Amino acid sequence: MGEQQARLNAAETFRLGATARRFLLATLLLLIAARLMLIFWLPVIDPTEGRYIEIARKMLETGDWITPQFDYGVPFWGKPPLHTWLSALGMKLFGVSQFGGRILIFATALATGWLCHDWVRRHWGRDLALLSVVAIAAALVFFGASAFVATDMAMVFGTTLSMVAFFNCVTATENRRIWGNLLFVGLAVGMLAKGPTAVVLTGIPLFFWLLLGNRWALLLRLPWGTGLAVLVLLTAPWYVAAELKTPGFLRYFIIGEHYERFVVPGWEGDLYGRGHARPKGLIWAYGLAFFLPWTFFGLALLAKPVRLFAAAKGLGGGAGMYLLLWALSPMILFTPAANILPSYVLPSIPAAAILVVLLCSAVWQGGRILRLATAATLVATLAVYLGLAGLAYFAPMRISANTELALVAKARALEPQMPIIYWGARAFSGEFYSNGRAQSTSDAAVLAGLAANTTRDAVAVLPEDLAQVQAILGDSVSNEGQFGARFLLVEPANGGAGQ
Structure with missing residues (x-):
C-alpha cells in the first residue's frame, strides 16, 4: 500500500547505533526488573489495591467466579470481573500472596508493551519500536499501574489492542480480517475490564479520525458480522449471568457507575466507597503530571512548530492525528466528568509515548542534544524506580502507611x-x-x-x-x-x- 510504504521508507532514515540499542534494551530490562521487585517487596496498599486484591482472594476462596464479592455474600457491582479473574487465577497458580495477586496484571502490561512494539515496528521500524516501548515502560503512571491490582491495566490492554488492530485493519493489505476481528476482541476485553467506558475511549479517537479525514469508507473494511459476533459471544454471557445471579446489577452498573458517577459531583450512590469530586478539567493536569518524564519532551516539541507540523505530516496515512486523538481521548471524555481519578489518564500513555518518540526522532533526527537528554532522562528515571524498589525491600512501611x-x-x-x-x-x-x-x-x-x-x-x-x-x-x-x-x-x- 502506498501510504504504508511511505511510512516505512521514512522510518528507514532513523537508525540507532549498536551502543544506543544495547543501552535501551538494558534500560527496558532494568525497568521490568524494578517493577518485578516491587511486586514482591511493596505491600498491598489501601484502599484501592487492598479492596481489589481482597475481592479476588474471596473469589478464589468461595469458588464464585461469576459475582465478585465486596464482602462475604455482598456482591460487588462496581466493575466487571476481568481484573478479578486475573488476580484470582494468579493466586490459584502461585499462592495467595501479593505476588500471586499482581503477576497476571503485570502480564497484561507486558502484553500491552509487546502490542505497541509490534505496531511501531511494522510501520516505522525496529529502532523506533524499541525507543517507544522504553518510553511507555518508563512513564510514571504506566510503571506504577503495570502491576497494581485494579481495573485500569486490563482495560488499557483492551483499548490498545482495539486501536492497534483498527489501524492495521484499514491500512494493511494482508491479515486484514484477523486484525478487524481483533478490534472487537479488544472491545470485549475493555467491556469485561471496565465496561462501556472502554468502548467510549476507543470510539472517541476513531470517530474524530474518520470525521476529520473524511475516511468513513474505511469502515467498509471491517468484518462487522464476525466482529460483532465475537464481541457479543465474549461479553454477553457474563453480563447476563451476573444479572441473573444478583438482580439489579445492570441498573446499578450502567446507570449508577456510568451516568450518575459521571454527572453528579461527589456521587452519593456509590455502594462501595464515595465519589471522587474534582474540578472539571483537572484531567489535563493529571495527564501532564503522570506522563512524566516525557511531558518535558512533548512541551519541547512545541518550541519548533514548523518542524513539528512537518514531522507529523511526514508520518503519513493520518498516523500523527490518529495517535494524537488516541492520546487525548481520556482528556476529552473526562473533562466534563464530575468525579475523576488520576489513573483515568492511563489509556492515553501508549499513544502519547509513541507520538512523542516519533515526532522527536523526526524533529531532532540525529541531534546529539536529544540523544543526551533522552539518555539522561532514562538514567534518572531508572535510578528513581530502582531506588523505590530498594526502599520497598529495606523499609516497605516508609513508602506507604496505607497497608496492614x-x-x-x-x-x-x-x-x-x-x-x-x-x-x-x-x-x-x-x-x-x-x-x-x-x-x-x-x-x-x-x-x-x-x-x-x-x-x-x-x-x-x-x-x-x-x-x-x-x-x-x-x-x-x-x-x-x-x-x-x-x-x-x-x-x-x-x-x-x-x-
Missing part, C-alpha cells in the same frame, strides 16, 4: 489464627493478609463483648480513636505498639472467657 502487613504479621506472630477487629472503616489489606479473619466494626457493644467470648482477639485502631477504644476495653487488652497507621491492642494469652 506489619500489623497482621505482628498479630500472627502472637497467635497464628487470632481474629483482628478494625475499629471504624474496613482495612482491605488487613483482610487480605489475614485470609479473611479481619473484620471491622463501629459498634462499642461489639468491642465490649470481646472479653466474654472464647477466643483471643486483637483490635486495630487509629491514633485518634485510641483513647476511646481503650476506655471501652479497659484492662482486657495490652497495647503492642503502632504498626503502620494503627495501634494493635491484644488480649492476653489467657484472656477471654473459658480460657
Whole structure:
C-alpha cells in the first residue's frame, strides 16, 4: 500500500547505533526488573489495591467466579470481573500472596508493551519500536499501574489492542480480517475490564479520525458480522449471568457507575466507597503530571512548530492525528466528568509515548542534544524506580502507611489464627493478609463483648480513636505498639472467657 510504504521508507532514515540499542534494551530490562521487585517487596496498599486484591482472594476462596464479592455474600457491582479473574487465577497458580495477586496484571502490561512494539515496528521500524516501548515502560503512571491490582491495566490492554488492530485493519493489505476481528476482541476485553467506558475511549479517537479525514469508507473494511459476533459471544454471557445471579446489577452498573458517577459531583450512590469530586478539567493536569518524564519532551516539541507540523505530516496515512486523538481521548471524555481519578489518564500513555518518540526522532533526527537528554532522562528515571524498589525491600512501611502487613504479621506472630477487629472503616489489606479473619466494626457493644467470648482477639485502631477504644476495653487488652497507621491492642494469652 502506498501510504504504508511511505511510512516505512521514512522510518528507514532513523537508525540507532549498536551502543544506543544495547543501552535501551538494558534500560527496558532494568525497568521490568524494578517493577518485578516491587511486586514482591511493596505491600498491598489501601484502599484501592487492598479492596481489589481482597475481592479476588474471596473469589478464589468461595469458588464464585461469576459475582465478585465486596464482602462475604455482598456482591460487588462496581466493575466487571476481568481484573478479578486475573488476580484470582494468579493466586490459584502461585499462592495467595501479593505476588500471586499482581503477576497476571503485570502480564497484561507486558502484553500491552509487546502490542505497541509490534505496531511501531511494522510501520516505522525496529529502532523506533524499541525507543517507544522504553518510553511507555518508563512513564510514571504506566510503571506504577503495570502491576497494581485494579481495573485500569486490563482495560488499557483492551483499548490498545482495539486501536492497534483498527489501524492495521484499514491500512494493511494482508491479515486484514484477523486484525478487524481483533478490534472487537479488544472491545470485549475493555467491556469485561471496565465496561462501556472502554468502548467510549476507543470510539472517541476513531470517530474524530474518520470525521476529520473524511475516511468513513474505511469502515467498509471491517468484518462487522464476525466482529460483532465475537464481541457479543465474549461479553454477553457474563453480563447476563451476573444479572441473573444478583438482580439489579445492570441498573446499578450502567446507570449508577456510568451516568450518575459521571454527572453528579461527589456521587452519593456509590455502594462501595464515595465519589471522587474534582474540578472539571483537572484531567489535563493529571495527564501532564503522570506522563512524566516525557511531558518535558512533548512541551519541547512545541518550541519548533514548523518542524513539528512537518514531522507529523511526514508520518503519513493520518498516523500523527490518529495517535494524537488516541492520546487525548481520556482528556476529552473526562473533562466534563464530575468525579475523576488520576489513573483515568492511563489509556492515553501508549499513544502519547509513541507520538512523542516519533515526532522527536523526526524533529531532532540525529541531534546529539536529544540523544543526551533522552539518555539522561532514562538514567534518572531508572535510578528513581530502582531506588523505590530498594526502599520497598529495606523499609516497605516508609513508602506507604496505607497497608496492614506489619500489623497482621505482628498479630500472627502472637497467635497464628487470632481474629483482628478494625475499629471504624474496613482495612482491605488487613483482610487480605489475614485470609479473611479481619473484620471491622463501629459498634462499642461489639468491642465490649470481646472479653466474654472464647477466643483471643486483637483490635486495630487509629491514633485518634485510641483513647476511646481503650476506655471501652479497659484492662482486657495490652497495647503492642503502632504498626503502620494503627495501634494493635491484644488480649492476653489467657484472656477471654473459658480460657
